[in-house]
Amino acid sequence: MKPITIEDVARLSGVSRGTVSRVINGSQNVNSETRKKVLEVIEKLGYRPNQSARRTAGGRSSTIGIVIPMIGTEFYERLIKSMEEKLRAQWYTMMLFPVLKRDWLSKVMMHDIPNSDAAGMFLCSFDIERLFSSFRKPFEGPTVLVDSYSPLYDSIYIDNELGGYLVGRKFSHLEGSTHVIMMQEYIDSGFWPVFNSRFKGFQKALLENGKSLPHRNVHSYDFSWSAGALAARDIFDNDRPPFNIFAMSDLYAFGVMREAQLRGLRIGRDVKLVGYDDQSVARDWGITTVRQPIEEMGEKAVDLMFKRLERPGKEVESLCLKPEIVERESA
Amino acid sequence: MKPITIEDVARLSGVSRGTVSRVINGSQNVNSETRKKVLEVIEKLGYRPNQSARRTAGGRSSTIGIVIPMIGTEFYERLIKSMEEKLRAQWYTMMLFPVLKRDWLSKVMMHDIPNSDAAGMFLCSFDIERLFSSFRKPFEGPTVLVDSYSPLYDSIYIDNELGGYLVGRKFSHLEGSTHVIMMQEYIDSGFWPVFNSRFKGFQKALLENGKSLPHRNVHSYDFSWSAGALAARDIFDNDRPPFNIFAMSDLYAFGVMREAQLRGLRIGRDVKLVGYDDQSVARDWGITTVRQPIEEMGEKAVDLMFKRLERPGKEVESLCLKPEIVERESA
DNA sequence: CTGAAAGCGCTTACAG
DNA sequence: CTGAAAGCGCTTACAG
Structure with a gap:
């Protein structure tokens, strides 16, 4: 047929x-x-x-590609949803390209994207300059960076340094020992360095208030549900309360919380705890955290794309969004 | 240029x-x-x-579309990854279409997919027959159902009834009160009914062993981190230990665990707890759970697709995979 | 408002 | 092994 x-x-x-x-x-x-x-x-x-x-035949494409480094997290679920919402209102179709394995990055960039026939492309959370020192620029059309920055492209991102700074300022007036749980970031990873920025801001705030953070109080782990608990175990075993813990992801914060409760430490009193992201787990369990305006970032990213589609030659535009602390019981 | x-x-x-x-x-x-x-x-x-x-000009497309009902969960992350792995080995490009809002379902099915130029299409977790009573068949090319079943299409799914049955058999020898936490499924939802199947198998096993489950011991909640804790609160307040709780998702199980610990109930003794999915959270916190062979499902789905691509007229093939219980400390 | 025609960038018998 | 040519399903000036 x-x-x-x-x-x-x-x-x-x-x-x-x-x-x-x-x-x-x-x-x-x-x-x-x-x-x-x-x-x-x-x-x-x-x-x-x-x-x-x-x-x-020369007609316009009405699909837009989005490259993201992972699925399976609340952050990208929310980001993608807010973007698709706006895209659909203008009759665009969204095509998602998750880069689920590091090896696939070059294939996605050099093969999938150029072949995708997209009218435009969002690149999320990748450090594009580092990427393009090893890859040829994959896509000629309008490109908008989301959750990362480069002077060469339209971009929108959230001020991670400020996020860390806010927490640092809050902690600098507190009694007790201060600890940080974060993910180790590698220079060659190709990802926009969010944890390092948060750390930088955090440390800056402490220094401004005459406090310093011993190197051994910085705990680097991979990204998992148990990591926070492991870190907490380490902290609780080797230091004394009260503890002020900046867990740079709600996932970590949650592990800390659980380990604390198992030991009879009171969250909010013996342990002041701040997470990052305002994920549902933070809302559900009363964790003070840093909220990122994810939906706003998604929507404004689409605005940037539409502007660029309309006027391909316009000057590059860059937006920086502000995070804010959400106060709950844990700190 | x-x-x-x-x-x-x-x-x-x-x-x-x-x-x-x-x-x-x-x-x-x-x-x-x-x-x-x-x-x-x-x-x-x-x-x-x-x-x-x-x-x-008549050349073959080398992209394959995948429709999934959500991102942001471990289940789909693992499923997609295993599928993409195999697809890439054959030079196919994967295009993801998440249906992030219920309203978008018809748009994705009637517009995005037909326009996608895909050589074939995976439809994940949707009840295709219910879908196509309201939608016209959207896609003429090879279609493989993943995590759902229909006699009209190649399909692969996991035996949810068996999963529930295994837990039921385990529970039927235990002292104490038995409770189930599940998600309410609506007939018109368009999703393959996994929770109802699990419940059916669970109940069957209990009945075979002369036990019955009072209606009030079935707790239906939406899908969130706090739901398990809410359910547990309800259970602990209105019944007496020991408790046997079948939480039909590790997310629920985790909430139960936390609530139990806050009350000083010992998991594995006062509370026997079984989750579902073997997510990382279950591994990290020692939750007995039902493991689904997600990667195997993804890989075999791709096999089905390749076979169909090669011989479009071949008879419909259907595969059913078996889940298994992973014993840990919680039960 | 509409049709006839050229053209988009390819693929693929066909003939040699 | 290769070129010339027809054709894929559309779009878009152009002329009327």
């Missing part, structure tokens, strides 16, 4: 292919009677225009 | 477009000298074939 083409629609409507094309593309220059007739036939036949053909 | 076309390559190589095309498509019928020359020019120019044009 052959697919239905514009030719079939034209024949049954008694008009030319050109007219059908005009109807499909919403041209004003079609008699409303004709349009109605054509639309009827389209409906009856179940005709869908072949997108590949439209594009090779 | 105009994109480089096959014409440019042909001209600079001193051959015809046809020959360049043969080189691109790996045809054997090209003199190796000619091929070398053409390849050089391609490299030098940085030429990339226009995929849209290839497809409209």
